[in-house]
Amino acid sequence: VQEVICDEGLPERYLYTSTGDIEGQSLNCLVLEMDIPAIDLSLLLSSSDDGREELRKLHSALSTWGVVQVMNHGITEALLEKIYEVTKQFFALSTEEKQKYARETGSFQGYGNDMIRLDDQVLDWTDRLYHTTYPKDQRQLKFWPKFPIEFREDSNIKSERDGGAFHKAYHGAILRSPSSLDLSYTWS
Numbered sequence: 001v002q003e004v005i006c007d008e009g010l011p012e013r014y015l016y017t018s019t020g021d022i023e024g025q026s027l028n029c030l031v032l033e034m035d036i037p038a039i040d041l042s043l044l045l046s047s048s049d050d051g052r053e054e055l056r057k058l059h060s061a062l063s064t065w066g067v068v069q070v071m072n073h074g075i076t077e078a079l080l081e082k083i084y085e086v087t088k089q090f091f092a093l094s095t096e097e098k099q100k101y102a103r104e105t106g107s108f109q110g111y112g113n114d115m116i117r118l119d120d121q122v123l124d125w126t127d128r129l130y131h132t133t134y135p136k137d138q139r140q141l142k143f144w145p146k147f148p149i150e151f152r153e154d155s156n157i158k159s160e161r162d163g164g165a166f167h168k169a170y171h172g173a174i175l176r177s178p179s180s181l182d183l184s185y186t187w188s
Helices: 002-008 028-031 049-064 075-093 097-100 150-176
Strands: 037-040 069-071 111-114 129-130
Touching: 037 049, 075 129, 097 111
Parallel strands: 037 069
Antiparallel strands: 111 129
8 A cells, every 4th residue: 555655646446436325424434433243252151141142242243244343352451452562563664574474366364455356346545464363273374474573472372362262152152052143253
C-alpha cells in the first residue's frame, strides 16, 4: 500500500462506487455503527443455562457475521498490549524487510494485502500480516517475523493460551449440542 500511494495516487481498485444504501447511510459509517458480537468464553465452557445461551449467541454470530469478539479468555491485558506493540514495530519496518515475509501465491499466510479472487474485486486499503497460530501443526514459521525479536515469542505464548481454550470451548459446545454448531472455524 505504501508504494502504491507514492507511485500511482489512489487507484480505482480501492474505491467503492456504491453508497451502501442501508438506511441511507454511506459505506464509511456502516462499520463504525455495527457492534461485533461478544462471546464470553468462560460461559461457553459451562453446561448451565447461561452456557447454552452463550452457545446460541456464538452460533448466531458465526452464522450472521462470521466473526466474534471473545471475552474472558484468560489472556492478560499486558500480553495483549505487548503483542500490539511488537506488531506496530513490524509494520513500521521498511517495505523491503516486510517483504521477506510476503505470502506466497494462493496462500493466505504471510505479509501482504487482499488476495485477489475476482478481476473487478474492490480491495481494502490495508496491509496484513496473517499467520496461523493454532493448531500448532498448521503454523508456518517462515511467515513469522524474526524482528522485532519478541514477535515470535509473544505470538507463541498468546496462541498457547487462547487457541487451546477456544478450541476446547468450541468442541465442548459441539459435543453438548452437535446440531447447533455445524460450522467450521479457523483460529488465527
